Amino acid sequence: MRAPLRVAVASAVGTTIEWYDFFLYGTAAALVFRGAFFPDYSATAGRLAAFATFAVGFAARPLGGLVFGHLGDRVGRRTTLVLTLLLMGFATVLIAAVPTYGQIGLAAPVLLTVLRLLQGLAVGGEWGNAVTLAVEHAPASRRGLYGSAPQIGAALGLVLSTGAFAAASAVSGSGFATWGWRLPFLLSAVLVAVGLLIRAHLPESPLFRRVDCAAPDLPDVRRRDRRTVALAAGAFVCPPAVFYVITVFGLAHATEHLGVPRQTFLTAVLLGAVLECVALPAFGALSDRIGRRAVYALGLGTTALWAFPAGILIGTGSAPLVQLAVGLAIGVGHAAAYASAAAFFTELFDTAHRCRGASLGYQIGALIGGGLVPLLTAALVAGAGGAWWPAAVVLVGSASLSLACLAALRETKDVGLADLPRLTGIRA
Numbered sequence: 078m079r080a081p082l083r084v085a086v087a088s089a090v091g092t093t094i095e096w097y098d099f100f101l102y103g104t105a106a107a108l109v110f111r112g113a114f115f116p117d118y119s120a121t122a123g124r125l126a127a128f129a130t131f132a133v134g135f136a137a138r139p140l141g142g143l144v145f146g147h148l149g150d151r152v153g154r155r156t157t158l159v160l161t162l163l164l165m166g167f168a169t170v171l172i173a174a175v176p177t178y179g180q181i182g183l184a185a186p187v188l189l190t191v192l193r194l195l196q197g198l199a200v201g202g203e204w205g206n207a208v209t210l211a212v213e214h215a216p217a218s219r220r221g222l223y224g225s226a227p228q229i230g231a232a233l234g235l236v237l238s239t240g241a242f243a244a245a246s247a248v249s250g251s252g253f254a255t256w257g258w259r260l261p262f263l264l265s266a267v268l269v270a271v272g273l274l275i276r277a278h279l280p281e282s283p284l285f286r287r288v289d290c291a292a293p294d295l296p297d298v299r300r301r302d303r304r305t306v307a308l309a310a311g312a313f314v315c316p317p318a319v320f321y322v323i324t325v326f327g328l329a330h331a332t333e334h335l336g337v338p339r340q341t342f343l344t345a346v347l348l349g350a351v352l353e354c355v356a357l358p359a360f361g362a363l364s365d366r367i368g369r370r371a372v373y374a375l376g377l378g379t380t381a382l383w384a385f386p387a388g389i390l391i392g393t394g395s396a397p398l399v400q401l402a403v404g405l406a407i408g409v410g411h412a413a414a415y416a417s418a419a420a421f422f423t424e425l426f427d428t429a430h431r432c433r434g435a436s437l438g439y440q441i442g443a444l445i446g447g448g449l450v451p452l453l454t455a456a457l458v459a460g461a462g463g464a465w466w467p468a469a470v471v472l473v474g475s476a477s478l479s480l481a482c483l484a485a486l487r488e489t490k491d492v493g494l495a496d497l498p499r500l501t502g503i504r505a
Contacts, residue, residue, distance in 0.1 A: 080280055081214040085226035087275050088211045091158060092230025093237065094272040095203045098169035098265050099134065099196055100238040103321065106131040107329040108242070108339065109258045113177045114186045121459050124329055128452050130190050131325065135448025137197025142436030145202020149432035154210040155279045157202060157432075162276060165199035166269030168192045173262035205436030208419040213282040213428075213494060218365060221372075221490070224419035225361025231415070232353040235324070239347045246339060284428045284494060305425050306438045311482030312373070313422075313442025316414045318450040318475040319380045322468055323349075323387070323406050326451045326458075331391055331399070334463045341396045345403040352408030353415075360416035368490045369421035373483055376413030381476035383410055388465035414479075424489035446475055 110130065111123035118126055141161075149157040172192050178185045207227040215223030241261035248257035324346050331337035364372040383405055390402035418439070426434030450471060457467035 081216065081223060084214045084279060085211050085223045087279050088207045088227040089230045089233070090275050091162060091272050092203060092207050092227045093233040094230075094265070094268045095162060095165050095200055096231045096234025097237045097241075097268060098165050098234075098262075099200045100235050100324075101169065101241070101261050101265075102134065102172070102193060102196060103131055103325040104238060104242045104328070104343075105258055105262075107325050108246070108332075109254060110189070112254060113258075114189055116178055120333070124333075125452070125455055125459075126186075128326070128329075128455055130186065130193055132448035132452050133190050134193045134197035134200070135444045137194045138201035138440040138443055138448075139437060141198035141201020141203075142205055142440035143201075143433065144198070146205045146433035146436035148202070149206040149209065149436075150285075150429060153281050153285060154206045154213075154432065155276065155281050157206045158210070158279075159273065159276050161199045161203045161206070162269060162272050164195060165203070166265055166272075168195035168199065169262055169265040173259040173265075201436065201440045204439055205432045209423050209432050209435060210279070210282050212420055212423045213284045213431075214280075217493065219362075220420040220424070220494075221361040221364035221369065221417060222358060223361075224423065225357045225416045228361070228415050228419050229354055229357045232350050232357060232412075235350040236347060236354065239343055239350060243340065243343045243347065246343070287428075302426060302430065302434050305486070306434060306441070308482045308485050309422055309425060309435075309438025310441035310445070312479045312486065313418060313439055314446040314450070314482075315377050315380055315472075315475040315479035316411050316418065317443045317447030319384075319406055319472055320411050320415075321447045321451045322454050322472060323403055326454050326468065327391065327403070329455075330458060330463075330465070330468075335392055335394060337391070337394050337399060341394075341399060342403075344396070345400040346407075348400050349404045349407035352404050353412045356408050356412035357416045360413045361420070364417040364420065365490065368488050369417045369424070370483060370486070370488050372417040373414050373421065374480060376410055376415070376417075377476045377480050377483065379413065380406070380410035381473045381480075384469040384472040384476075385466070388469045392465060421486075421489055424492050424494065425486070428494065450475060 106127045110127040115123040115126045145157050145161055172189065175188050176185055208224055211226050212220050212224045238261065241264060245257045245260050246253050328342050328346065331342050332339045360372050387402040387406050390398040422435040422438055423431055454468045454471050457471065458464065461467050
């Protein structure tokens with residue numbers, strides 16, 4: 078297998094494992110953690126507390142992007158990817174062993190939060206190094222396609238984590254709430270071992286080997302490219318917002334307030350993730366033909382237009398309509414923007430700063446869109462008596478913000494990675 082294809086496949090496998098671990102927590106937060114770790118709270122307060130621990134992982138992601146992005150730019154992309162996978166596996170397996178509030182009291186949610194922070198650090202460092210390695214190995218005319226490979230890992234991670242929870246939820250009686258939910262977290266140990274075996278044999282980036290990466294210090298990327306990082310972060314607010322509002326908040330809201338069976342919604346998420354696995358490489362290849370910004374805008378526009386119809390369809394409780402709502406939101410709205418983001422963000426920065434710059438833009442946007450937006454959505458919907466329309470308004474607002482930031486960034490499809498550095502990724 079040629080090196081670019083081998084790196085792309087290995088990146089997809091590694092990110093699949095990382096995102097499997099990260100997404101497990103979101104599903105557990107929606108279905109289990111309120112009762113296991115916040116039993117003394119009301120239903121609404123307990124859900125908000127569970128989502129707050131979920132958001133903690135996003136708060137750690139920019140720090141993970143900075144620290145592991147720095148390592149990726151200094152010691153290499155491949156070595157750093159091994160470290161992030163080890164950290165993620167360690168945190169996820171330990172989550173399976175955390176006692177409940179009824180067993181050790183307040184120490185239970187504290188331990189849970191600490192382990193979620195470690196998950197956030199790991200996934201914060203994973204993305205920038207994985208997409209940089211894939212894009213820097215790719216042929217110049219196919220960077221969008223090859224860069225979408227690590228993004229497929231996110232969709233596959235969602236497929237695996239949702240499937241694992243769907244299987245675990247079949248445990249009868251109170252078994253799921255007491256021990257069944259822990260099984261998918263324990264499975265991570267096996268997946269991490271497979272991922273480490275694959276990553277240990279990856280070739281290092283050829284562009285990284287050619288540059289002197291000893292000179293840059295941590296603040297350098299912020300000083301040289303801070304406007305580009307800020308605009309990239311703003312452009313990325315919407316994709317995680319729609320993803321987590323649908324798959325985490327939507328799961329909790331639909332099952333607890335709208336009467337949608339848990340298995341129905343999990344199946345809808347699973348089908349949406351499968352659709353996204355097919356859509357991501359297609360949108361990545363399309364970005365090689367018509368440009369990153371055009372495909373990215375397609376995803377943002379779809380999210381804005383679909384937000385209100387999706388809420389109406391989910392509210393019907395009909396399995397086919399719920400699947401349609403979730404499938405289009407994830408498989409088109411999220412997929413188009415997410416597929417083009419990999420090559421787009423890496424092309425905005427030079428080789429010596431690429432992991433840090435791309436990671437910071439992506440992870441700051443993820444903190445806002447994936448960590449804060451679902452928490453805000455849960456509070457607004459609770460204040461509106463359980464109506465879905467505040468969630469749709471939030472999604473339209475996030476799409477509008479991201480479109481405005483995207484418009485300020487210039488097209489990067491025809492940029493030569495070896496020709497950098499340049500001063501900015503902002504449009505002239």
